[in-house]
Ligand SMILES: Nc1ncnc2c1ncn2[C@@H]1O[C@H](COP(=O)(O)OP(=O)(O)OP(=O)(O)O)[C@@H](O)[C@H]1O
């Protein structure tokens with residue numbers, strides 16, 4: 253007879269780290285370094301300011317496991333039609349050579365493997381338990397680096413597939429966009445099982461370089477997704493980051509952008525359209541450190557049914573960052589009777605010659621407009637879709653690549669959220 | 673075409689329509705006048721199906737059907753059109769895309785074949801020139817940033833597109849200069865036919881010089897208190913409403 257005692261959630265994650273040793277390619281010292289943080293952290297709870305409206309209890313109590321399942325026959329259903337892209341595929345968090353394109357491009361360095369790639373990532377400290385866990389395990393990792401002065405005209409499409417129940421994936425993506433070069437990436441999250449994905453992105457955008465990055469999160473009600481995006485931009489650099497949450501059971505996005513030089517333009521936009529009991533949390537942080545930079549932030553959400561949403565937008569304008577233009581806007585429509593949105597802009601401005609603005613709105617679908625459209629013969633359903641489409645249209649328009657935009661619209665139409 | 677019997681409606685405990693009787697036959701043009709707040713727009717909204725109002729009594733039949741039972745969109749599809757006193761601005765929704773979607777649903781309901789893209793654009797061109805609406809406006813967001821006059825012309829343009837059998841124009845003349853007024857009136861007149869009826873709500877007799885009504889009614893305190901021919905409008909212009917109010921008060925004693 254054996255007695256089972258309930259194992260504390262933190263212990264279960266530590267056990268997973270132990271099990272990962274035999275499986276994935278991190279070097280021992282890399283794992284140990286992350287474990288030091290992991291041991292110090294606790295799983296965040298709603299008592300933590302950063303997690304005030306995002307519960308982790310359910311996530312923590314699931315019986316997670318590493319999965320080696322690789323039973324994906326084709327990625328065709330996840331392909332973006334008409335996109336001229338190299339595809340990089342992860343299955344249950346592991347990079348799949350077989351399913352991915354051959355990356356042989358002039359002016360581009362591609363690497364794969366946790367040890368190698370982890371060394372190229374930003375070496376800042378993990379911010380919380382989940383981030384430390386991701387670093388201590390790292391199921392798979394890829395690196396894309398441009399050579400300076402090369403504009404890569406191929407698009408990259410990173411696809412995350414989850415095939416197994418209770419599978420945890422902790423992939424890492426490192427981007428290094430060298431001076432005067434350009435890189436465009438779209439990343440699709442397609443978890444439809446009861447899985448957990450903690451994905452870290454570490455991107456460096458060098459002098460006068462350009463990064464266009466779209467995340468398409470389209471996951472099932474049972475899936476948990478954490479994205480940690482760290483983007484550091486140098487002088488004259490440009491980034492355009494779009495977080496497009498079509499669906500997802502429980503999603504937490506942490507996006508941190510450091511503007512480390514002068515004359516940088518950083519755009520960050522997103523929409524979230526949760527339904528049922530889905531929960532979508534966007535935490536963003538924009539750090540203006542030096543003068544003459546612009547940041548444009550636009551997040552929009554429509555919350556259906558009993559879904560919940562969180563937006564927390566931090567903007568720091570440090571003392572030296574004169575002539576900063578920082579704009580932030582978060583607009584929400586509560587479309588469900590039991591939907592709830594928590595939104596909080598946090599601006600801290602220590603420079604005096606700056607233009608900063610922020611606005612948040614949370615309201616209902618415009619009833620006057622609904623009636624107007626219906627009085628012209630439109631059904632409530634198509635009127636509602638027309639209005640929601642109009643609402644998120646300016647976010648969609650931030651996507652540089654037209655075929656990617658069309659693809660996202662198609663996903664929304666299939667989910668009956670949009671009309672075209 | 674339209675028969676209203678003893679219609680009573682209220683909003684937030686406030687009685688606005690208090691037993692209104694009114695009938696429109698095919699091809700007729702009726703003008704409704706009356707002091708501010710007498711219930712003209714309420715009548716229009718109730719007929720179009722706005723849900724804010726509570727109907728507390730009476731009946732309305734439209735082409736033999738119970739209008740009050742129908743959803744706003746079905747009323748529109750059946751051929752009722754309301755030109756709003758205050759057209760709604762809808763940022764991000766293109767006038768054309770919206771009309772295309774609306775017209776497609778309306779035609780489907782009426783059992784008419786769908787228009788091809790080419791036919792639709794030809795229709796837009798024809799009907800927008802009817803009210804001399806700048807082609808650019810058709811492509812902009814619905815009423816967003818339109819001048820008052822442009823909004824009213826856009827209403828008449830949409831009416832022409834949707835080809836109603838009964839059009840209610842709620843102060844479509846308000847805020848128009850004399851040229852714009854003439855344009856709007858010409859647009860309406862071009863649509864007059866033995867099958868199509870109009871209810872024109874207005875404060876100004878001058879509109880009725882252009883759109884000549886068969887009947888003129890005065891709505892006061894939620895009832896039609898006086899009806900006549902176009903001469904009544906002239907008389908109201910000259911004498912105001914006080915004499916009518918007095919007549920009503922006297923009758924109540
Ligand atoms: N949503 C509402 N809530 C409360 N009262 C309302 C509402 N809508 C209309 N009313 C009231 O109902 C009355 C009738 O209004 P209505 O707009 O029908 O008048 P009207 O005859 O069209 O006036 P006008 O000539 O100024 O356009 C007014 O007293 C008005 O204040």
Ligand SMILES: [Mg+2]
Nearest residue numbers: 712713714757
């Ligand atoms: Mg009115």
